Amino acid sequence: MAVIEVEHLHKRYGQVTAVRDVSFQVEQGEIFGILGPNGAGKTTTVECLSGLRQADGGRVSVLGLDPVRQRDELRQVLGVQLQASGLPDKLRVREALELYASFYRQPADPVELMDRLGLAEKAGARYKKLSGGQQQRLAIALAMIGRPRAVVLDELTTGLDPHARRTTWELVEQVRDTGVTVLLVTHFMEEAERLCDRVALIDRGEVVAVDTPAGLAARAGQRQRMRFRPSAPLPEEVLRALPEVAELIWHGAVVEISGTGNLVHAVTAQLARAQIIAADLRVEQASLDDAFIALTGHTDAD
Numbered sequence: 001m002a003v004i005e006v007e008h009l010h011k012r013y014g015q016v017t018a019v020r021d022v023s024f025q026v027e028q029g030e031i032f033g034i035l036g037p038n039g040a041g042k043t044t045t046v047e048c049l050s051g052l053r054q055a056d057g058g059r060v061s062v063l064g065l066d067p068v069r070q071r072d073e074l075r076q077v078l079g080v081q082l083q084a085s086g087l088p089d090k091l092r093v094r095e096a097l098e099l100y101a102s103f104y105r106q107p108a109d110p111v112e113l114m115d116r117l118g119l120a121e122k123a124g125a126r127y128k129k130l131s132g133g134q135q136q137r138l139a140i141a142l143a144m145i146g147r148p149r150a151v152v153l154d155e156l157t158t159g160l161d162p163h164a165r166r167t168t169w170e171l172v173e174q175v176r177d178t179g180v181t182v183l184l185v186t187h188f189m190e191e192a193e194r195l196c197d198r199v200a201l202i203d204r205g206e207v208v209a210v211d212t213p214a215g216l217a218a219r220a221g222q223r224q225r226m227r228f229r230p231s232a233p234l235p236e237e238v239l240r241a242l243p244e245v246a247e248l249i250w251h252g253a254v255v256e257i258s259g260t261g262n263l264v265h266a267v268t269a270q271l272a273r274a275q276i277i278a279a280d281l282r283v284e285q286a287s288l289d290d291a292f293i294a295l296t297g298h299t300d301a302d
């Protein structure tokens with residue numbers, strides 16, 4: 001069953017159309033990314049499905065609830081971390097969690113949550129004394145305090161250094177591993193590629209494509225390339241006949257195979273059948289960056 005369903009969402013702010021026509025479905029237990037450049041309409045979309053804004057058109061259902069008409073019920077099952085959490089500077093970590101816990105019928109234990117998210121040492125620290133990474137961990141903890149079935153995380157790693165970003169990614173994966181569905185808003189291609197099971201690419205208020213990160217790259221017609229040293233003579237004719245394979249060339253003892261679609265899977269399946277080991281295997285795949293440009297006709301920076 002889809003946990004989040006968005007159909008033909010439309011939202012204007014006066015003359016500005018922030019969301020023109022956005023549709024997607026998020027399935028139970030996945031990390032679903034909404035990826036797009038600044039101003040694409042990502043935040044407006046998640047605010048509409050969190051019940052923080054009313055759409056001008058379209059239909060939204062979250063865990064079977066209407067976010068506007070059933071907002072109170074939705075709050076009990078959907079955890080939301082939005083940009084600029086805006087906690088008072090002097091609030092301490094434990095106090096923030098206890099305060100938020102009081103909003104829920106069956107909250108998680110703040111102490112247990114602080115342990116899990118690596119905040120135990122900072123329980124008594126004031127919000128403004130936390131590092132950027134610690135503030136984001138607290139934001140995740142606050143989104144999780146009501147034991148939600150799904151969470152919305154908006155631009156979670158913006159402003160974090162690479163190490164804190166990686167730690168935050170691991171936490172998001174831990175959240176998903178507890179069975180919670182994650183909707184992640186990001187404008188970092190690398191983040192979507194690394195974390196998301198599926199991604200909706202949004203540009204100028206419209207969905208350009210919804211697919212796995214690899215599927216988006218393949219859909220954009222991007223070439224993939226693999227190189228390896230086969231442990232035994234290759235069944236070259238069989239490999240060349242695969243629809244995914246466009247070219248097979250040798251560089252001494254190393255073979256380079258390029259193509260499209262699910263190239264790596266198709267080739268490695270044939271190698272396994274012939275009991276050939278691909279030593280020093282290197283795979284180069286098109287990135288989401290390439291896919292974004294191919295699918296929208298412009299770069300993120302444009």
Ligand SMILES: Nc1ncnc2c1ncn2[C@@H]1O[C@H](COP(=O)(O)OP(=O)(O)OP(=O)(O)O)[C@@H](O)[C@H]1O
Pocket residue numbers: 013016017018019036037038039040041042043044045187
């Ligand atoms: N409260 C508002 N009033 C007027 N216009 C707004 C408002 N909020 C957003 N907009 C405009 O709507 C469009 C979409 O904004 P939105 O914040 O949803 O995009 P976004 O993809 O989340 O961008 P960012 O990554 O920069 O947050 C932008 O043109 C923005 O300027």
